[in-house]
Amino acid sequence: MGEGVGGSGVPGEVDVVARCRAVVDAMAAGAPEPMSVAAFAADLATLPAGHPERGALAATMIVLLTNGGGHPRLSVLGELGPLLDMVRTAPAHLLAWPEARDSARAFQLVHEAQEQVIPVPAATAELDELAARHPGVTPTSAAIRTAQMSARLVTAGKRGDESTQRELVATFERLADHLGDVPRSGTLRDMGKAMQELFEAQRTQDWGAVVAVMDRMRDGAAAMGLDPATFTLPPGAKAMLDMSSDEPPTHTELTTDEVVAQYAVPGSGAAGKLTASYVLMGGGGGTDLDRIDRAIELTRQAASEPGPMQLIARSGIALNLYRKAEVLGTTEGLDEARAVLEDLVDDLRGLGGSAHPMWTDVHHQLALVKRRSGDEHGSGADELSGLFRFAHRALLESDPAVARDGLREAAHMGMELARARVRFADYAGAMDALDIGRGLMLFAEVEVLDLGAKLRAVGRADLADRWEAAGARVPGLRAEAIEVLVNAAGGIDGLLKRPSQADVRAALTTVDADALVYLVPAQEQQPGMALVVPREGPMAHLPLTFLSLHAEAGVERYLTALSRLSRELKPAAGEPFKDQLDELCEWAWRVAIGPLLERYFARDSARRGRVPRIVLIPMAGLAAIPWHAARNSEGTYAVELAAFSHAVSAREFCANAARPPVRLTSTGLVVGDPHTAGPAKDLPAARLEAYEVHRAFLRAAKYVGRRPNGTVSRSGPGTAEQVRSWLTAEAAHAGTVLHLACHGQFSSDERAAKACLLLAPGGPGESGELGADEIVSLLHSTPDRQVGLVVMAACHTGRSIHGYDEAYSLGTAFLAGGVRTVLSTQWAVPDEATSMLMYLFHHYLRTERVPPWQALRSAQLHMLRPETPVPDTMPAHLRELADGRELVSGGEHTGVVGWAGFVHGGH
Numbered sequence: 001m002g003e004g005v006g007g008s009g010v011p012g013e014v015d016v017v018a019r020c021r022a023v024v025d026a027m028a029a030g031a032p033e034p035m036s037v038a039a040f041a042a043d044l045a046t047l048p049a050g051h052p053e054r055g056a057l058a059a060t061m062i063v064l065l066t067n068g069g070g071h072p073r074l075s076v077l078g079e080l081g082p083l084l085d086m087v088r089t090a091p092a093h094l095l096a097w098p099e100a101r102d103s104a105r106a107f108q109l110v111h112e113a114q115e116q117v118i119p120v121p122a123a124t125a126e127l128d129e130l131a132a133r134h135p136g137v138t139p140t141s142a143a144i145r146t147a148q149m150s151a152r153l154v155t156a157g158k159r160g161d162e163s164t165q166r167e168l169v170a171t172f173e174r175l176a177d178h179l180g181d182v183p184r185s186g187t188l189r190d191m192g193k194a195m196q197e198l199f200e201a202q203r204t205q206d207w208g209a210v211v212a213v214m215d216r217m218r219d220g221a222a223a224m225g226l227d228p229a230t231f232t233l234p235p236g237a238k239a240m241l242d243m244s245s246d247e248p249p250t251h252t253e254l255t256t257d258e259v260v261a262q263y264a265v266p267g268s269g270a271a272g273k274l275t276a277s278y279v280l281m282g283g284g285g286g287t288d289l290d291r292i293d294r295a296i297e298l299t300r301q302a303a304s305e306p307g308p309m310q311l312i313a314r315s316g317i318a319l320n321l322y323r324k325a326e327v328l329g330t331t332e333g334l335d336e337a338r339a340v341l342e343d344l345v346d347d348l349r350g351l352g353g354s355a356h357p358m359w360t361d362v363h364h365q366l367a368l369v370k371r372r373s374g375d376e377h378g379s380g381a382d383e384l385s386g387l388f389r390f391a392h393r394a395l396l397e398s399d400p401a402v403a404r405d406g407l408r409e410a411a412h413m414g415m416e417l418a419r420a421r422v423r424f425a426d427y428a429g430a431m432d433a434l435d436i437g438r439g440l441m442l443f444a445e446v447e448v449l450d451l452g453a454k455l456r457a458v459g460r461a462d463l464a465d466r467w468e469a470a471g472a473r474v475p476g477l478r479a480e481a482i483e484v485l486v487n488a489a490g491g492i493d494g495l496l497k498r499p500s501q502a503d504v505r506a507a508l509t510t511v512d513a514d515a516l517v518y519l520v521p522a523q524e525q526q527p528g529m530a531l532v533v534p535r536e537g538p539m540a541h542l543p544l545t546f547l548s549l550h551a552e553a554g555v556e557r558y559l560t561a562l563s564r565l566s567r568e569l570k571p572a573a574g575e576p577f578k579d580q581l582d583e584l585c586e587w588a589w590r591v592a593i594g595p596l597l598e599r600y601f602a603r604d605s606a607r608r609g610r611v612p613r614i615v616l617i618p619m620a621g622l623a624a625i626p627w628h629a630a631r632n633s634e635g636t637y638a639v640e641l642a643a644f645s646h647a648v649s650a651r652e653f654c655a656n657a658a659r660p661p662v663r664l665t666s667t668g669l670v671v672g673d674p675h676t677a678g679p680a681k682d683l684p685a686a687r688l689e690a691y692e693v694h695r696a697f698l699r700a701a702k703y704v705g706r707r708p709n710g711t712v713s714r715s716g717p718g719t720a721e722q723v724r725s726w727l728t729a730e731a732a733h734a735g736t737v738l739h740l741a742c743h744g745q746f747s748s749d750e751r752a753a754k755a756c757l758l759l760a761p762g763g764p765g766e767s768g769e770l771g772a773d774e775i776v777s778l779l780h781s782t783p784d785r786q787v788g789l790v791v792m793a794a795c796h797t798g799r800s801i802h803g804y805d806e807a808y809s810l811g812t813a814f815l816a817g818g819v820r821t822v823l824s825t826q827w828a829v830p831d832e833a834t835s836m837l838m839y840l841f842h843h844y845l846r847t848e849r850v851p852p853w854q855a856l857r858s859a860q861l862h863m864l865r866p867e868t869p870v871p872d873t874m875p876a877h878l879r880e881l882a883d884g885r886e887l888v889s890g891g892e893h894t895g896v897v898g899w900a901g902f903v904h905g906g907h
Contacts, residue, residue, distance in 0.1 A: 016047055027064045037076045041079045061083055062083050062087070063096050065104070066099075067139070068099065072107050077108065102130050110151050120155045152476050155479075164396075191220045194213050194216050197209070197213050198213045198214070256291050263275045264276040277295040284323065292320060296321060299317045317336075317337070318344075344362055364382075383417045386413075387410065390410035393407070395492075411438065411619060414434050431501070436498065439808070440806065452464040452468045455484060467481055504653070506657075510657040511657050513614070514535050515600065515614055516650060517530055519592060519622050522546070528544040530542040530592065532596075557580045578895075581629070597641055611641060613644075613645070620805060622804070626826055628860075643853055668737030668738055669739070670739045671704055671738075673742060674759050686742065689793065689878075692878055696843075703715055704722050719759055720757075720761070720762065720766070722759075727778045742759060744758065757769070794825065796826075798825050821906040822906055823905075826901050830897060852904065
């Protein structure tokens with residue numbers, strides 16, 4: 001085991017060498033660690049730096065700990081660095097030294113990155129160098145690859161990039177395949193699957209499943225020679241899980257000393273002290289001042305210990321101080337709490353800023369402290385800053401299913417903050433709060449496009465090259481690129497481009513609208529409200545006490561029935577849906593539209609010279625309501641009194657208004673009921689609609705799909721590729737109008753959310769689908785393409801696939817791509833009534849020369865009033881469909897489903 005003591009003969013050194021030799025000899029013989037590696041390293045470090053046995057014994061221990069260059073035990077990662085530092089040269093007989101050295105160094109890098117000893121990018125770069133030294137399939141290459149994945153997991157965790165964490169965990173199975181049929185490969189696969197289950201259990205807050213999965217992972221770690229303690233819940237965690245469940249906690253009967261003795265046990269570190277603090281505080285609702293003081297003391301102790309729990313402990317100090325002030329009914333301790341949190345915010349800025357998982361919670365705590373201290377303005381600013389975490393997350397996450405779980409909270413928190421701001425008449429702050437939580441996935445989809453060009457613009461051509469070469473295939477690369485862009489923009493706020501009141505007013509003037517109105521539903525004891533941003537005059541707030549989606553069964557029944565229709569259904573088949581819709585129309589007037597019109601828009605229509613035009617941003621499930629079909633007790637619909645458009649957010653509305661107008665010509669593309677070669681049924685009225693619209697109004701446009709007699713157009717069958725080609729055509733003769741009379745498909749499934757147009761497949765194996773994501777990408781790939789109008793006479797084209805507040809639909813995809821005006825649908829529109837409505841829309845647009853929003857309103861009014869003569873130009877076979885217009889019998893309007901499904905967005 002070396003060459004002796006080298007002649008120094010110092011008695012103390014002889015004893016150290018003897019003890020250390022005994023340790024390595026015992027381990028080489030297969031015995032478990034007879035003493036801690038830390039103690040061994042500390043003992044060995046007492047030898048002089050030039051002692052001949054110092055490096056030899058350290059190198060031998062490293063070889064043993066890595067099994068000759070494989071995976072070291074996780075419990076010794078902190079000692080690998082000190083041991084490596086002692087090795088200047090290794091004994092020649094240690095043939096496994098190069099492999100052991102590199103394996104140990106790889107895991108030392110992961111440990112130091114986790115403990116923030118070295119920057120993660122530096123650790124990652126050195127890991128890449130180590131991996132290049134060990135190609136092929138060897139235990140050492142497998143160990144280094146595991147270390148690389150672990151480092152990337154550390155990076156993803158610090159950024160809050162859950163998508164990348166999941167992707168990296170999935171690589172465990174690929175690594176197992178790479179290893180082939182070796183003893184550890186099966187266990188590695190099982191560990192990868194268990195980690196995926198752990199992510200899911202944490203996401204759904206199924207704490208029982210968390211415990212069960214960690215038990216399995218502990219067994220797998222033991223089988224792989226790793227430290228099972230790594231997958232053991234820290235002391236007291238079970239108590240925290242109990243308090244998070246519906247079961248009443250049993251540990252409240254413990255005295256203060258018993259709690260500390262049970263949870264802050266020796267060796268539990270900061271985690272044990274924080275758990276004891278949590279128990280003493282009763283999960284945050286404690287009122288016993290002695291227990292609160294002890295909890296404050298414990299969090300201070302935990303905050304003094306370096307490590308990953310330190311940030312949480314510092315937050316805990318402020319939280320406990322705030323609770324004490326609440327119990328006392330004073331502001332005692334709040335100055336300290338504020339100072340702690342402000343220092344913590346400064347540190348978080350250096351650890352990812354708004355991307356850090358703690359960013360929102362810390363800002364929320366700081367806002368509470370400031371509000372209780374009387375600093376209401378500062379409180380609101382911190383709440384808004386906390387919301388930026390969600391916008392940052394939308395940019396980071398590459399998996400929409402992962403992103404939308406967190407983004408649901410964004411809109412909810414935005415609405416809560418907006419309610420708080422209106423209590424202080426801070427309407428601008430309320431608008432900011434509502435808008436930050438809206439349409440974040442659509443915002444992210446646009447920002448990630450042309451990522452290479454954006455990186456080059458900020459001087460990162462190296463990263464741009466990596467992105468364009470590998471793109472989304474490299475876990476964490478998107479997050480790395482986003483981090484660069486956010487920093488270059490001075491923070492996420494620089495990318496989000498929040499509009500001011502002046503910006504909104506300018507946009508309203510540009511599109512000739514009178515007000516932007518947010519509709520916010522009631523929640524628990526909080527009433528609903530309308531937040532009004534007028535083109536002229538100050539912002540206003542209208543309480544809407546009964547604007548609740550859950551207060552009346554009719555609303556719930558409507559929302560349930562909404563997804564059960566498709567365009568080919570005949571009106572008779574839609575009778576149950578009609579019943580729900582009729583009931584809903586009266587509710588919509590009573591709880592929102594009636595008070596809104598009466599308060600702000602009833603008295604000055606004469607001054608405007610037209611009915612008022614309102615741009616709505618309905619929050620949460622209110623986005624599914626056809627507000628223009630709200631009906632008063634006299635049977636008058638809202639659309640008869642005002643014109644309505646919809647917007648994703650004020651940000652999107654202003655961006656669309658700022659685009660130069662596009663002249664609508666008779667050229668473009670008309671798609672008539674293409675044969676989907678799938679289960680979708682034929683739409684004979686859609687063919688007739690498309691054909692007659694083409695012949696009467698868009699004669700110079702290309703017609704694809706099927707003619708009214710079922711034959712295929714000479715210009716093509718209406719494939720997805722034909723629509724793609726038209727969307728990206730830069731030649732002027734391509735035209736500016738797209739009319740789609742076809743099927744639309746909608747699914748909000750948790751893991752397979754989808755909104756797409758169903759077109760004809762181009763060949764065997766092609767689906768004929770054209771999805772929302774692709775539409776955004778196609779339009780951005782040709783920024784000079786000018787599309788003025790897209791009419792989607794297809795089902796569900798206005799419904800969001802990622803939740804109402806995300807507003808990510810086929811319609812908004814076209815708007816995000818730069819299209820000026822879009823007509824989309826809130827439900828499955830009936831075939832025959834839709835055909836007539838669409839002909840009338842184009843008639844008013846082309847013959848009467850009115851803007852699209854007014855043309856849609858005029859067509860809907862025409863459908864509402866059976867006595868209105870149809871245009872002389874309407875073909876006879878479409879005239880026959882006039883019988884499908886709304887009938888009036890005894891004052892009851894029964895055909896809302898035929899005209900109210902269409903909504904206008906854009907110019």
